Amino acid sequence: MPRDKLKVIMKPLSSEMKAIESVINRNMSIVQPPLDSMLRCSMAGGKKLRPALIVLIGRLFKSNRRRTHILAAAIEVLHSATLIHDDLIDDSSLRRGHRTLNATWSPGATVLAGDYLLARSVSLIAGLNEPRLLSILAEVLHTMSQGEIRYHYSAECKREKAVYFRSIEAKTAALFSAAARMTGVLAGRSRREMDILGLFGREFGIAYQVVDDILDITEAESRLGKPSGSDLAQGTITLPVICHIERGNDDKLINKILSGRGTVGDTRKIIRLIRKSGAIADALQEAGLHARKAKRALSKLPAGTANESLRELIDYIIARKH
């Protein structure tokens, strides 16, 4: 069972994951109520994949644990900050089965919450006192916001695979890649190993996001914590949809939904059609391709238990059902 698989991978990391959580909690303690509970709620849940990745890479290189935990906390807080702003930007109302901040609070309070978390993340990174971390942070902040701007405002055709992959690289893979490289910086690794870590994080992130986009089509609301087909209903074209169209299927219904004129019934219908069309298998194949690239990168890093766990994490993100 994929969920159990994650538990198996995470079990030996549990004391480190707890330490990371304490770092996060210590850094949230000064927020005013009611914002504190709102922030804690929005930080809760999730798979904590980024901290897990950082802990495992830290073990790979036998890094200083305390510093690795601070980095992991910083990246998880940064990730939460971007989710909060993204949900506002995309006008999403559900995430992980909970109402998003922007669905409950004013846009202003939502912006503030994201800005606050971003500031906390920068503080944590600053405390590590490593100039290279700042340049990677600056780069990933830029890539993510530039990617969002491009996605929302460029005239490029979103039905092209290249456009889709560029978009998820900026949205998801850039932060995984940054997290991996930053862990390498803390471990004082060579330029060559940093490149390998960056590549591993990037390919891991792409595979993860492709599977996320597949699950949005294949899984039920109860598992997703939001309605199936949310991406399409919100006007986002993901890989399974592109594969569906590329297989020569009629895109009239898709156009209707994307134009905002679609009903809930229309979304349900297109989901059924995509599930049956073979587009899911096509998209999964792409995810598998990137998972293999991530594993190839791992094979160039020190072998051992941590490396094995990272491989298992890759298998998990491909096989998971939510």
Add this chain to the structure above:
Amino acid sequence: MPRDKLKVIMKPLSSEMKAIESVINRNMSIVQPPLDSMLRCSMAGGKKLRPALIVLIGRLFKSNRRRTHILAAAIEVLHSATLIHDDLIDDSSLRRGHRTLNATWSPGATVLAGDYLLARSVSLIAGLNEPRLLSILAEVLHTMSQGEIRYHYSAECKREKAVYFRSIEAKTAALFSAAARMTGVLAGRSRREMDILGLFGREFGIAYQVVDDILDITEAESRLGKPSGSDLAQGTITLPVICHIERGNDDKLINKILSGRGTVGDTRKIIRLIRKSGAIADALQEAGLHARKAKRALSKLPAGTANESLRELIDYIIARKH
């Protein structure tokens, strides 16, 4: 004439100010239309006091000009980012005589614009490769967002002077103080001088914001670029209002406006009352106090033309009419 006074101070800085503008423009060139014109428009105007302060402190210490310009660009871009998010948080529709981004664009696009500018600012600072800059940046981001949260969500009484001053310290003075200290970092100054610079920036920022809050009451819409009394109409209690109440004046009308039940006529009426009550003179006296503290800090820094110009800048911010 105060405006001419600013021109006189800025004239010898014009080639450096142009160089800073080029750094900013180069760093904005990759944004997609229509966001690029929107960002350029929101960065245009303003008095460019923060870059001017940085250039003058740079001259005080004969710093490397190119690096000083990059820092000035970073701080101006960061300032713009905070204005964009603040206008959304406060739901303001006019700034510097132009419609704010949030008045024209969706909350999402507004958040994105601010995030993008913040990312650019972090990139510029990262490029300077000075770990101390990152810790000051982290500190000021935290102070600003924490201050906004406290202001919007704490139960503390906003009619207390101490609460007002703590609020403007976070909102305005912290960035001036950070800008001054960061310039000191680039110039490799001693701990003692950094403390003096921080104090100077802080007192300068407080004096500046108090006068800004006075002008909101005393000046006409044509000069302000937004209606007089906007702060109060938006529910913000500033120093002139606190001084007015402290003079024993009736606060019924103020309470009505703050509760959101006030009319435009009510705001006009209370403005007339505050203007006549002596509260403006009280508030100006407070501004003068902080201006003198800023000058005292300057007297402990190297003398010369740049130091003289910084003194003149303090006189200007007190005497200005917009």
